[in-house]
Amino acid sequence: MDQVTKKRISKLHPSVRDEVSRIILECDAALTGRAKVRITQGLRTFEEQSQLYAIGRTKSGKKVTNAKAGQSIHNYGLAVDICLIIDGKTASWETVKDWDNDQVSDWYECVKIFAKHGWLWGGNWKTFKDLPHFEKKGYEWRKLVQMKKDENGYVNL
Template sequence: MNKKYLHDFGLLCMAIVALSLIARFLAHGQTLAEYEKEKEASSALNSSSAVSTIDDNILDSNASLSEASTASTTDVATIAATKASTESAAEAATDISEQTYAEGFTYSELPQDIVEKISGVSYVDNSNISLDELRYCKVLYNDFDGNVQNGELICNEQIAQDLLEIFYELYNSGYQIESVKLIDEYDGDDTASMLANNTSCFNYRVVEGTQKLSKHAYGLAIDLNPFYNPYITYNKDGSQNISPAGSEAYADRDASFPYKIDENDLAYKLFTEHGFKWGGNWNSVKDYQHFEY
């Protein structure tokens, strides 16, 4: 090999070394093999990062679904609890508004239609008894023909249960009562109700011939079969005033006649057992139809 070829070969080697140094500098001091290894590692890291991101997204999605499921379950539970609470409250309200002693024998707070019916008739605004203290009673009774009838009474809440129990016993025993209607059917007129032999309880009024409120005004008295068990007052001359008119034949309590209330009568026994007083035991007047609490 001559000197010319040696010189060219040396220049080629120097060029190769120079290019190698330049390439390493451009690769931040890495060899091509090192660069390839770093590239592979970077690719693997990016792949792992992508998988991690996907996993995180899946976890976030699952968490959202779990939260939605929990919220949905909570909403269902809340709705169910609210419904149960509402039903329970409705049942409680029903229990409070209507009490049943037996089939056909109930009492409740005054229904709105009854309030409208009695307002300005048997009930007037006053400071002695409120509508809230009164109860509307439904009872069954046997009329004078032996037929079963539906009756209604308004009374003080204190005696509502007692009246149901008493009328239930009277009904089961076949005790006969001609009529059991609100006195409002007679425009609140006590005399008209007695003439019809109607059994009634509440009526905001005074005692006949006085300025004193009757026990009826508080719903604490009841008049039973009044035509056959009249109200009697006595004059100084010994004469009697018998009410209602036409019931004079029944003022003689020694006489025997149907529907007479005396101490052997079932109504007398039941009412007195429940703590009522009988007007037939009074001295200055006799009110044979009358039981008061």
């Protein structure tokens, strides 16, 4: 697991940090070729969410999210986005490439591992598919936004 991923895990909600670390290590162990997993996004502030929501609306570009501030599971540290790092340097969001030649795409190997641990994949959403996105099953932003926060700013689950 690379340092970028470790740093991003350290900012996730404390209740999922160890689990996400185990999932990433399991993905990396399954990917025996040139690819390893990197978390590209974990905890996202409400301000960062607002800026993303503006893209394709009040800022130029193609829409990247339908979630306003507070409506993303990222805002609570309970979601991650990933990419594959090829040969330790090149980011890839290629979902069909089989870098380790085991007849299963490396991306799908990770999808299966996240699912085994009870995480939902944005690639399964009916609309606005989000292939890099995984979120902890059982949490809904409408409930999270109403919860009290601890001294570090994380919702009390």
